[in-house]
Amino acid sequence: xxxxxxxxxxxxxxxxxxxxxxxxxxxxxxxxxxxxxxxxxxxxxxxxxxxxxxxxxxxxxxxxxxxxxxxxxxxxxxxxxxxxxxxxxxxxxxxxxxxxxxxxxxxxxxxxxxxxxxxxxxxxxxxxxxxxxxxxxxxxxxxxxxxxxxxxxxxxxxxxxxxxxxxxxxxxxxxxxxxxxxxxxxxxxxxxxxxxxxxxxx
DNA sequence: TGCACGATGAAC
DNA sequence: TTCATCGTGCAC
Numbered sequence: 001x002x003x004x005x006x007x008x009x010x011x012x013x014x015x016x017x018x019x020x021x022x023x024x025x026x027x028x029x030x031x032x033x034x035x036x037x038x039x040x041x042x043x044x045x046x047x048x049x050x051x052x053x054x055x056x057x058x059x060x061x062x063x064x065x066x067x068x069x070x071x072x073x074x075x076x077x078x079x080x081x082x083x084x085x086x087x088x089x090x091x092x093x094x095x096x097x098x099x100x101x102x103x104x105x106x107x108x109x110x111x112x113x114x115x116x117x118x119x120x121x122x123x124x125x126x127x128x129x130x131x132x133x134x135x136x137x138x139x140x141x142x143x144x145x146x147x148x149x150x151x152x153x154x155x156x157x158x159x160x161x162x163x164x165x166x167x168x169x170x171x172x173x174x175x176x177x178x179x180x181x182x183x184x185x186x187x188x189x190x191x192x193x194x195x196x197x198x199x200x201x202x
Numbered sequence: 203t204g205c206a207c208g209a210t211g212a213a214c
Numbered sequence: 215t216t217c218a219t220c221g222t223g224c225a226c
Binding site for chain 1: 218220223
Binding site: 163 | 207208209210211
């Protein structure tokens, strides 16, 4: 049983939405082919006062979608090579979003998904998906039952050292039991072998 | 019009 | 640890 998340699910602060996205499934369907993964790592970008957020510089052509209604995709190009996927949340006029940083492969996944740029490549998410409505369209987030328990852990966000005091805020949320995180947790034991199982063939 | 700089990933 | 690579925002 799967239920696409409704608009009201996204209509709340990023710090509230972020941990609730863990365990949900990000799904992309295009040309009849479905690719999906279970969300295991996210980061909250809480508002215009958050110096790590693109919205800290106000409304620009790029950040316009962050100022729009919740439940839409904010996709942008970083370092000239990777697309990053965010979920716009809160309310119209207040820029907030949650960055999805890692997935556990579910269906149709042919590439690794343990990083924000990797998961968009695996799901075929590009700039063409920017501003897309997640409530009604070919890209969405759904809840599946029965849902496995999520052991939520927090850490500072990745690669936001430029953000002053905001860099240390515990706004990265992960499923501590997942082998598909973009980085190991600080106190995770060192293990031999691959961090995650190989992708299934197909 | 020019330029510094990334919410990264892969190689070394 | 280094670096490819290019859109964005801002300085000039």
